Amino acid sequence: xxxxxWIRAKARISPYEAIFWIAAAVIPFVFFENxxxxxxxxxxxxxxxxxxxMILGYAGIISLGHAAFFGIGAxxxxxxxxxxxxxxxxxxxxxxxxxxxxxxxxxxMIVRVQHLALLMITLGLSFLLAELAISxxxxxxxxxxLQGIDTWKLLGIWKFSLWGHTAYAYALATLFVxxxxxxxxxxxxxxLTLEAIRENPVRTTALGAPNHAHLRKIFTxxxxxxxxxxxxxAQISETVSPEALGFQRSAEIAVMLILGGTGRLYxxxxxxxxxxxxxxxxxxxxxxxxxxxxxxILILVVLFLPRGILGGLERLARLGRRA
Amino acid sequence: MSTLIAVLxxxxxxxxxxxxxxxxxxxxxxxxxxxxxxxxxxxxxxGYVTYALVExxxxxxxxxxxxxxxxxxxxxxxxxxxxxxxxxxSGELNQVLLTIGVVFASYxxxxxxxxTVHHSVDLPDYLKGFVEIGDLKLPAYRIFLVIVALAVTxxxxxxxxxxxxxxxxxxxxxxxxxxxxxxxNINAIFALTFALGSGLAGLGGALAIDILFIDPNFxxxxxxxxxxxxxxGGLGSIWGSFLAAAALGIFDVAGKFLFPxxxxxxxxxxxxxxxxxxxxxxxxxx
Amino acid sequence: MKKTVTxxxxxxxxxxxxxxxxxxxxxxxxxxxxxGQFADPGAQLDAGITLYMQQHGDTVAGxxxxxxxxxxxxxxxxxxxxxxxxxxxxxxxxxxxGALLTPNALAMGDVSAEAEKFMVVMNxxxxxxxxxxxxxxxxxxxxSQINGNFGTWxxxxxxxxxxxxxxxxxxxxxxGTAFEEAFKAxxxxxxxxxxxxxxxxxxxxxxxxxxxxxxxxLYVWVxxxxxxxxxxxxxAERGITPExxxxxxxxxxxxxxxxEALGETALGIITAYHYNVHRDDAMNDExxxxxxxxNDGRDPDIYSIGAYDGMAAIYxxxxxxxxxxxxxxxxxxxxxxxxxxxxxxIGIDAETGDVVQTIWIREVQMVDGKPANVIIDQVExxx
Numbered sequence: 001x002x003x004x005x006w007i008r009a010k011a012r013i014s015p016y017e018a019i020f021w022i023a024a025a026v027i028p029f030v031f032f033e034n035x036x037x038x039x040x041x042x043x044x045x046x047x048x049x050x051x052x053x054m055i056l057g058y059a060g061i062i063s064l065g066h067a068a069f070f071g072i073g074a075x076x077x078x079x080x081x082x083x084x085x086x087x088x089x090x091x092x093x094x095x096x097x098x099x100x101x102x103x104x105x106x107x108x109m110i111v112r113v114q115h116l117a118l119l120m121i122t123l124g125l126s127f128l129l130a131e132l133a134i135s136x137x138x139x140x141x142x143x144x145x146l147q148g149i150d151t152w153k154l155l156g157i158w159k160f161s162l163w164g165h166t167a168y169a170y171a172l173a174t175l176f177v178x179x180x181x182x183x184x185x186x187x188x189x190x191x192l193t194l195e196a197i198r199e200n201p202v203r204t205t206a207l208g209a210p211n212h213a214h215l216r217k218i219f220t221x222x223x224x225x226x227x228x229x230x231x232x233x234a235q236i237s238e239t240v241s242p243e244a245l246g247f248q249r250s251a252e253i254a255v256m257l258i259l260g261g262t263g264r265l266y267x268x269x270x271x272x273x274x275x276x277x278x279x280x281x282x283x284x285x286x287x288x289x290x291x292x293x294x295x296x297i298l299i300l301v302v303l304f305l306p307r308g309i310l311g312g313l314e315r316l317a318r319l320g321r322r323a
Numbered sequence: 324m325s326t327l328i329a330v331l332x333x334x335x336x337x338x339x340x341x342x343x344x345x346x347x348x349x350x351x352x353x354x355x356x357x358x359x360x361x362x363x364x365x366x367x368x369x370g371y372v373t374y375a376l377v378e379x380x381x382x383x384x385x386x387x388x389x390x391x392x393x394x395x396x397x398x399x400x401x402x403x404x405x406x407x408x409x410x411x412x413s414g415e416l417n418q419v420l421l422t423i424g425v426v427f428a429s430y431x432x433x434x435x436x437x438x439t440v441h442h443s444v445d446l447p448d449y450l451k452g453f454v455e456i457g458d459l460k461l462p463a464y465r466i467f468l469v470i471v472a473l474a475v476t477x478x479x480x481x482x483x484x485x486x487x488x489x490x491x492x493x494x495x496x497x498x499x500x501x502x503x504x505x506x507x508n509i510n511a512i513f514a515l516t517f518a519l520g521s522g523l524a525g526l527g528g529a530l531a532i533d534i535l536f537i538d539p540n541f542x543x544x545x546x547x548x549x550x551x552x553x554x555x556g557g558l559g560s561i562w563g564s565f566l567a568a569a570a571l572g573i574f575d576v577a578g579k580f581l582f583p584x585x586x587x588x589x590x591x592x593x594x595x596x597x598x599x600x601x602x603x604x605x606x607x608x609x
Numbered sequence: 610m611k612k613t614v615t616x617x618x619x620x621x622x623x624x625x626x627x628x629x630x631x632x633x634x635x636x637x638x639x640x641x642x643x644x645g646q647f648a649d650p651g652a653q654l655d656a657g658i659t660l661y662m663q664q665h666g667d668t669v670a671g672x673x674x675x676x677x678x679x680x681x682x683x684x685x686x687x688x689x690x691x692x693x694x695x696x697x698x699x700x701x702x703x704x705x706x707g708a709l710l711t712p713n714a715l716a717m718g719d720v721s722a723e724a725e726k727f728m729v730v731m732n733x734x735x736x737x738x739x740x741x742x743x744x745x746x747x748x749x750x751x752x753s754q755i756n757g758n759f760g761t762w763x764x765x766x767x768x769x770x771x772x773x774x775x776x777x778x779x780x781x782x783x784x785g786t787a788f789e790e791a792f793k794a795x796x797x798x799x800x801x802x803x804x805x806x807x808x809x810x811x812x813x814x815x816x817x818x819x820x821x822x823x824x825x826x827l828y829v830w831v832x833x834x835x836x837x838x839x840x841x842x843x844x845a846e847r848g849i850t851p852e853x854x855x856x857x858x859x860x861x862x863x864x865x866x867x868x869e870a871l872g873e874t875a876l877g878i879i880t881a882y883h884y885n886v887h888r889d890d891a892m893n894d895e896x897x898x899x900x901x902x903x904n905d906g907r908d909p910d911i912y913s914i915g916a917y918d919g920m921a922a923i924y925x926x927x928x929x930x931x932x933x934x935x936x937x938x939x940x941x942x943x944x945x946x947x948x949x950x951x952x953x954x955i956g957i958d959a960e961t962g963d964v965v966q967t968i969w970i971r972e973v974q975m976v977d978g979k980p981a982n983v984i985i986d987q988v989e990x991x992x
Contacts, residue, residue, distance in 0.1 A: 034699040037691045062416050109599050115415060116358065117602035120554040121595055127547070128591040134778070135588065143778040143807065144735065145686045145712040162694040162723050237687035239716045244687070247547075251423060258420055290680075291644055292431030298424030302417045303409060326821050329847070333813035430644075439649035440907075441835040443870065452874075453846045462813075462846035533842075534811065536835040540646055580814035583803050 011187035020266075021176060028168060036164030042276045043171035044232045049253050049260075049268035050175075050182050051225035056254070057262035058186055059218050060198030061110060064119050064250055065126030066226060069099045071245030072129065073227025074234040078146045079139060081235065086152040088235050092174065095231035096224045103223020107216040126245050133242040145241030149234065160236065167236040174232055178225060182265060185221065194218055195263070255294070259301055261308025270310060325459045330580045331573060336465035338572020339472030340534060343527035344545055345552040346479065346564045347520020353559020354496045355513050357407065358415050361422040362524055363549060364429035364542035369395040369525025370532050371437060377444040384446055388471075388529055395525025400518040407517070408510070426542045433539035441538035450533075464533050471530065475523065476565055483561065492516055496559040551594050555604050563606025635672045635927060635934045638679065638696030640717060641707040645683035649834065650912045651709055654731055656904050657916030658706075661924075664899065669924050670932035677702060681713055689713035693720035703934035704729065706919055709912070711735040711779045718742040727926070727939035731919035732912055735779050736787075739963045744936040746943050746962040748922050748955070749915035750883040752780055753787035755859055756830070758968050758988045759881035760791030763826070763857055770800045771857070772824035774815055776831050777804035784830045784859060792828075800824050805831070812836075812843035819854075820847050826855035833861040833910065838870040851877030860884070860982075863973055865908065868980045875973045875980045881988075884914045884952040885969050887981060896951035909951075918950050922957065958992060965992055 028039040048070055055061040073095035080091050106125065113121055133140045141147050153159050158166040185191050197204045197211050205211055234240045243249070252275070260271025282290045305312045348362040369391035376387040402425070410417050450467055453460040483489035494502040495512050503509045528541065535544070548571065556567030571590070578589055598604075639658065642651035658676065667674045677700050679692040689712075696702045697720065705721050705728040708714035714733035718741025721728035730738060730747040739747055763771070771792060775785035781804070789799050801822050803815050819827055827849070831840050841862065844850070856862075860882025868875055886897060886908050896917070900909040909917070922943055927934065929942035940962065947956035947965075956965040968991045971982035 035695075037694045037698065041687075041691055056416070062419070064419070109595075113598065113602040115356075116352065116550075116554050116558065117598045117604075119358070119415075119419070120550055121598050123547070123550070124591045124595040124598070128588060128595065131588040131591065143684070143712070145684075145715065147715065162720055163698055164694065233687055237690045237716070238719065239686040239690060239712070241684060241686050241712045243684050248683075254416075254420065255423075258416070289431045289435065289644075291427045292435075295424040295426070295428030295431065298427065299406065299421055302413075302421040302424070303406075306413065306417060326817055329820075330814060330817050333811075333817070337811055337813070434648065439652050441649070443838060443866070445869075451872075453848060460846075460848045464846075534839070536839065538649070538835065576811065576814045578814075579806075580817055583805075583815065583818065587806060 007187060007189065007192070011184070017266075024172060029165070033163075036168045037162070038276065038280055040164050040167040040171040040236055041233075042273055043168065043175045044229050044236070045253065045256070045276055046269040046272035047171075047175045047178060047232070048226055048229035049256050049272045050179060050265055051222045051229065052253050052257050053262060053265060053268040054182060054186070054222040054225065055219055056257065057264070057267070058191060058198065059194045059215055061215065061219065062118060063110075063122040064247070064254075065122035065124070066222075066253065067245050067247070067249035068122075068126035068129050069103060069223040069226035070230035070233075070249060071126075071133070071240075071242075072102055073099045073230030074240045074244045075133065075140060075146065075230075076227065077231035078149050078234040078240040081150060081238075082146055082148040086150045088151055088154055088170065091151075091235055092228050092231050095227045099227025099230075100220050100224035103227075104216070104220040106223070107219035110219055111212045111215045123247065123250075126247065126250060130242045130245040133245060140240075140242070143242055145239055146234075147239075149238040149240070151235045151238055160238075171232055171236065174228065178228060179265065179269075182225070185218075186265065190214065190217070255298055258308055259297070261310035261312075264310055267308050267310045271308065274309070325457070328459060329461065330577055332461055332469075333465065334573035334576030335569055336462075336469050336572070337534070337576055338569040339469050340527060340531055341548055341552050341572055342565050342568035343472055343475060343530060344524055345549040345556075345568060346561060347517075347523040348549060349520075349553045349556060349564045350492070350496070350559055350561070351513070351517050351520045352553060353557075354492065354499070354516055355411055357411055358418040359407070359422050360419060360546060360550075361402075361425035361429070361542070362521070363544070363546040364426045365395050365399050365521040366524040366528035366531070366545055366549075367429060367433060367537065367539075367541040368398060368528065369522075370528035370537035370541060371433065372525065373529035373532060374437070374442050374444055374537055378442070384444060384450070388526060391529035392522040392526040395528075396518040396522030399521030399525075400514060403514050403517045408514075426546070429542050430539045433541075437539070439539060441536040442532070443536050444532050446533060468530055468534075475526070476561070479523075479561060488512075488515070551590070553604075555594060555597055557604030557606035560604075560606035563604060567605065633672055634675050635669070635704065635932070636675045636677060636700060636702040637704045637706050637923065638677050638693070638700060638702035639707040640679050640681050640689055640692050640696070640705065640713065642683055642709050643678070643680040647683055647709060650732070650910075653907075653910055653912035654707065654709055654916045656900070657731075657909065657913035658920055660896075660900055660903055660913070661917050661920035663903065665920075665924060669927045670930070672927065672932045672934070674924075681710075684710050684712050686712040686716035690716040690720060693717045697724045697726060703727070704923060704939070706923070707731055707916075708733050708738075711738060714738045715741055718745060721745055721936070725936040727923075727934070727936045727943070729919040729922060731915040733780075735783050736963075739961055744940045746922060746940070746957050747964050748919040748957075749911065749964065750966070751963060752783040754964070754966075754991050755881050755883060755968055756784040756788040757791040758991050759857070759859075759970070760788040760797070760828075761795045762881070762970060762986065762988065763828075763879075764792050764795030764797045768797065768826050768855065770798045770825045771828050772801040772803075772819055772822055772826070773799060773828045773830075774803045774805060774819065775829065776807055776836070778807045780832065781805075781807075781830050785828075788828055788830075807832075812840045813847070816840075816843045816847050816849065820849055824854065826857060829856070829858040829862060831858075831861060833864060837861050837864055837867040841867040841871045841875065845871055845874040850874045855879070857881075860911070860971070863971070863982055864910070868973065868982075871980065873975075873980065876975065878973045879985075880971050880973075880982065881968050882911075882971065882982075883966050883968055884911050885971060885982060885984060886910065888953075888969070888984065890951070890953075892949060893951040914950070914952050918952070918955060921948060921950065922946065954989075963992070965990055967991065 076095040077091040256271035256275040261267030372391045373387040376382040556563030708730040711733040722742035728745045775781040856878045926942040930938040945959035953967040968988040970986040974983040
C-alpha cells in the first residue's frame with residue numbers, strides 16, 4: 001500500500017463512529033431528557049479533553065496547566081457577553097482567536113523545556129493567570145466571578161433555558177465539528193509526524209522534521225480548542241470564576257484522558273463521559289469521600305490499564321482475534 | 324531597621340520550613356527522576372502523627388518530632404516498595420497521575436480519621452510569644468524553627484559528604500548507570516533515600532502545624548511551594564534547595580511587606596521566567 | 610404464574626403509592642461544599658440542617674420534607690448552576706438551599722429566578738446576592754449588616770483612626786468597605802489599608818506593616834477556619850495587643866480556636882457577630898447542647914446557625930402556606946416573618962428578603978480563668 005492510501009485508509013470513518021455520533025445526538029434527547037444539563041457539560045469537557053489529547057496524547061507535551069486556555073476562552077466569551085454582545089457563535093470564534101494567539105506565544109516557552117520545568121511552567125502560567133483574573137476585578141468580577149453574562153438565542157431562534165435542550169445541542173454540534181477537525185489533523189502527515197516526534201525526537205530531527213515548529217503549531221491549535229471549550233461553558237452556564245483557570249480543572253481532564261486512553265481522540269470523549277457520569281452519580285451519596293475513589297481509580301488505571309480503557313479494550317480484541 | 328530585620332527573619336524562617344518540606348523531594352527527583360507529587364501527602368502524615376500524639380496521647384511537642392520523622396519514613400518506604408517502584412520506568416505522566424491519585428486518596432483518608440477541620444497543637448510555653456532582643460521582637464517558635472532547619476541541613480550535609488551511604492547517594496545522583504555498574508545497589512539506595520526524604524517531609528509537616536495548621540488539604544496546599552523550591556533550586560542539590568527555599572521565603576514575605584497589592588503573582592512570574600532561562604534550576608547536579 | 614401476578618401487583622402498588630407519596634413530599638435541594646477546601650464549613654452547615662430536622666421532625670403541614678444533597682466541591686459557580694438546574698429538572702425540588710459560598714450563591718440565584726423556586730441562602734454574606742432572585746431569602750448575615758453597624762459603634766466610642774486589614778476577596782472587601790464607609794461617615798479616619806491573600810496564612814509581613822504604622826486601632830476581617838488563630842498568633846508574636854493597639858474585627862477573629870492560641874494576649878479584643886455560641890440564653894444552651902451531642906462534642910458556629918435558621922424559615926413558611934411549596938407562596942409567607950432563634954431575635958425583611966437580627970458586640974475578658982467573648986453591647990434590628 002502506498003503511503004497516501006494508507007493514510008486515507010486510516011482516516012476513513014468507520015460505521016462504529018457513525019453509530020456513536022448518532023447515539024450521542026439522539027439518546028440524551030429521547031431517553032435522558034432530565035440529564036441534558038449534565039450532557040452539555042460532558043460535551044464541553046470532552047472537547048477540552050480532546051484538546052489535551054492533541055498535545056499530550058499525540059505530541060507528548062505534558063501540561064499541568066491546560067486549564068489556563070480553557071479559562072482564557074471562558075473569560076473572553078464571558079466578558080464579551082457581559083459587555084453587551086451575547087451572540088454565542090461569534091463569542092466562540094473570538095475566544096478561539098484570543099486563545100490561539102496566547103497559545104502561540106506560550107508555545108515558544110513550552111517547546112524549550114522538558115520534565116519538571118515543563119510541568120512547573122505550565123502550572124505556573126495557570127496560577128499566574130488565575131491571580132491576574134482575581135486582580136483585574138473591574139474586567140473579571142474578581143474572585144466572586146464574572147456577573148452579567150447574558151447569552152443570546154442560538155442563531156436568533158433557540159433560547160438557552162434551564163432544561164438544557166439548546167445547551168446540549170449547541171455543545172454537541174460544536175464538539176462534533178471540532179472533533180472532525182481534530183481527526184483530520186491527527187490523521188494527516190502532520191499528525192503522524194507529531195507521533196514520531198513524541199516517540200523519538202532525535203530521529204525526527206535527523207529525518208529533517210522541524211520539531212519545534214510542529215510542536216508549536218499543535219500547541220496553538222490545542223489552545224484554541226481549549227478556549228472554545230471554555231467559551232462554551234461560560235455561555236451555557238452564564239458564569240465564569242477564576243476556578244476556570246485552576247489546577248483542579250487541569251488535573252481532572254488529565255485524569256479523564258488517561259482513564260479513556262491517550263492518543264486516540266475517542267479516549268478523551270469516553271473518559272469525559274465516564275468520569276462526569278460517575279462523579280454525578282457518586283457525589284449524590286458519597287459526597288465527602290469520593291476523592292478516595294478517584295485516587296484509587298487513578299492508581300489502578302496507571303498500574304493496570306496504562307493505555308486507558310480503550311487501550312485495554314483494543315488489547316482484548318487483539319487477543320480475541322489471535323485465539 | 325529593626326522592622327527590616329524582623330521582616331527578613333520572618334521570611335527566612337518561612338523559607339527554612341519550605342526547605343525541610345522540599346529537600347527530600349529534590350534528592351529523590353534528582354536521584355531517580357521520579358516525579359513524586361505525593362510528597363506533600365507525606366508531610367501531612369507527619370503533621371497528623373504529631374497532632375495525634377500531642378492531643379490524644381499527651382506527649383510533649385518536642386518528643387513527637389522524631390516520631391513524626393520515623394513514622395513517615397516507614398510508611399513512605401512501604402509505599403515505595405508496593406506502589407512507586409513499579410512506575411519508575413513508565414514515564415513522567417504516569418508518575419504524576421499515580422502520585423496525584425495518592426494525594427486525592429490521602430485527602431479522603433485524613434478527612435475520615437481527623438475530620439475536615441484544621442488542627443493545631445498546644446506548644447510548650449517557651450515556644451510561645453516573642454523574644455525581645457533590644458527593640459527587636461522575634462517570634463520564639465520561628466527561632467526554634469530556624470535552629471531545627473539549620474541543624475537538619477548541617478546533619479544532612481555531613482551525612483552525605485562524610486558517610487559511605489552518602490557517597491553512594493551522591494554517586495547515584497550523579498550517574499545512576501555508572502554507579503550501578505560499579506556494583507552499587509541502586510534500588511536499595513533509592514528506597515532508603517526515599518524514606519529519608521519523606522521522613523524529612525514528615526518532620527517539616529509536624530513543624531508546619533504551628534504556622535500553616537494541618538487539615539486534609541495540606542498535601543495539596545504545600546505541593547506548589549515545594550515544587551517551586553525544587554524546580555528553581557535544581558534537582559538533587561541540597562544547597563540549591565536551601566538557597567531557593569530561603570530566597571523564596573524572604574522574597575515572599577518581603578514582597579508582601581513592601582508591595583502588599585501584588586500578592587503571589589510575582590512569585591509565579593519569577594518562577595516561570597527563571598525556569599525559561601534555566602530549565603534545570605540554578606544548582607542542578609545533572 | 611401466580612408469583613408473577615403477585616409480583617406485578619406489588620410493583621404496581623408500589624408505583625401508585627410512590628406517586629401518591631410524591632405529592633405529599635416537599636423536596637429541598639441543598640447545594641453545599643462537602644469536599645475540598647471548604648468541606649469543613651460545609652460539614653458544619655450540613656449539621657445545622659440535620660439537627661433542625663432531628664428536633665422538628667420531617668413533616669410540616671402534612672408534607673414530608675426530603676433533603677437532596679449535592680456536592681459542589683468548592684468555589685465553582687458553573688457547577689453550582691448546573692446542579693441547581695438538575696435539582697429542579699431531574700429531582701423536581703421545590704426549594705433550593707445551602708449556598709455556602711458567594712460565587713455559587715450568585716449562580717444559584719439565576720436558576721431560582723428562572724425556575725421561580727424559593728431559595729434560602731444559609732451562609733454567603735455578600736450583600737448583592739439577594740438581588741439575584743425575587744424568590745430568595747437569607748438567614749445568615751450580610752457583610753454590611755455586621756461591619757457597617759460595627760464601624761458606627763466604634764466611632765461612637767471615640768476612636769478616631771483605624772488601620773484596616775481584610776482578606777482580598779468578595780466577603781473581605783465587602784466587609785472592609787462597609788466598615789470604612791460607616792466609620793468615615795461617623796467622623797473617623799482610615800490611616801492604612803491592607804489586603805491579605807485568601808490562601809496564605811502567613812500573616813507576618815502584613816502584621817509588620819501594621820507594627821510599622823503603629824495606628825490607634827486595627828480593624829481586621831479574615832474568614833473563619835485556620836486564619837483567625839494564625840493572625841491572632843502573628844499579632845501576639847509581634848507584640849501587637851489591645852494594650853497598645855485597639856483591635857477590632859468580625860467575630861471569627863476570636864473564635865474558640867483563636868482564643869486558645871492567644872491566651873491572655875487576647876484580652877480586650879472587641880468583635881461584632883450575629884451569633885455567640887456561649888451567650889447565656891435558655892434556647893441557645895439547649896441548641897448548643899443538642900448540637901454537641903450530635904457532632905462528637907463540636908460547637909456550632911455561624912454556618913450551623915445559618916443552616917438551622919434556614920430550615921426554621923422553610924418550616925415556618927411551609928406552615929404559613931399550608932404546605933404550598935410554590936416559590937410565589939413561600940416568598941410571600943417568608944417576607945416579614947420573625948421568630949426566636951438560638952442566636953437571638955431574627956426576622957426576614959419584608960422588602961428585600963434579607964435577614965434582620967441583633968448584632969452582638971463582644972469583648973474578650975477573663976471568665977473563670979479563661980479568655981471568653983463577653984457581650985458588652987448590642988445593635989438591635991440591624992439590617
